Amino acid sequence: MIHCFLSDLYKKKFVVLWMLLSFKAGYLNAAGFLATGKFVSHVTGFGTQMGVSLAHEDYYFGAELLIIPLAFIFGSMIPSLILDRNYDEGKIPPYPMVQFLITMLLGVIFFLGTSGWFGDFSTPSDDLHDIILIGLLCFVCGMKNGLTTWATYGKIRTTHLTGLATDIGLHLPKLFRGGHKSRFPEPRRVNTVRLATFVSFSIGSLVAAFIFPNFGYSGFIFPFVLSVGLLAISFINYNEAKKEQGMTHEKAKVA
Template sequence: MAFQAGVLNIGGFMACHRFVSHVTGFATFFGYELTQPHGSAFGMLATPLFFLLGAMLSGYLVDIRLKLHKKPKYYISFGLIFFLITAVLIGGVGGYFGTFGEPFGASRDYALLMMLCLSCGIQNGTITTVSKSVVRTTHLTGITTDLGIGLMRFLNRHSLGDNYNDETKPNLMRIGIIFFFGLGSVVGGFAFSKFNYFGFAIPVLTSGILFALMLYFQVFRRPATA
């Protein structure tokens, strides 16, 4: 999932010069656009709302159902991500989003950003719920902070004594998330540079595999009978 987020983030940036997998950049652009005589501050404020909407959809499909002791609908969450990214791929290749890498500003650029933000919000919300708010896969700020704290705890484990909780596995997980997000950015950078919108075929493939797995295990697979 971190690999997929890295690909989506670099894809959104190279397509229309905006990052899509975290909200921080939009808050910065919102402040900047407010200072410009013909800025688009409203668009910069409205776009991350789709990340919020995605997180809310995930909350309804996964978090609320878990709290009600019902089966979470992971397959719908992953299905929405798959179909959104597929729509981005088809729209980009079909010319709906204009020329790849053109200057940002057209209304179609906002449509692209909103679809990518929505899919990232669903992904982040789902993984956050599953990991009990420990793991986020669409941005690295929190993970890097946790890694720094975890490394210091590990290095001072002897002096902490009974107050030390083993940080080995959590730190390895954090390093893995950072690595695969970076790997996704690198792979995406090469793919989008060479194939333009066809680069979105990579997250279509990864999200499609996850969707198929969730659909199989949650819908089609029947529990074994004695």
């Protein structure tokens, strides 16, 4: 994640980043489903599933399902705990710290999977290993979504499509209207970015559907390497932003 201002969120160089993050989210979501039979980048259906399980007195399965939203929520808390602590609008938030945790956990998932700790790929069994895998993936996706949401002032979300699809539909007519007033005025470019992230998520899922059946847990090397690249970019951007901030302060002192 890189430091940017609200006015810059929809510039081309940042749109590529949002698309990349959405692609990775779609990839991990498909990976979780192929490995355990459960989605990991959103929690929409799990409340229903828990209710049905409890109604059928399947308490163990209901307890397992509870781990999914809890892991996602706790993952989403991490960016707030790190970035919102003593937050000062004039300071550069330490995004690399959160990105490092995401990268480290993806590395752990890749290592445990390829070493055989999770068992065979694509054999959902709802045992302890599956629960840990699904919990780790949900935790990572929660951190990813929390980091992107926090960094973009709540404007960009990359790990689920429900709210994104609603926003696309709500604002899509504006692409074909003239100068009519709207209750939610925004540039047309914003909805174009939403469409781009929607497509990127789907492409990530498609790529995962081809990779994991052939390579199993080794397929996690792809999001791990991608995350390492994002971590490097995050560190570079953070250092450059700090230097720029320092130069601004020096100029202010001189003036």
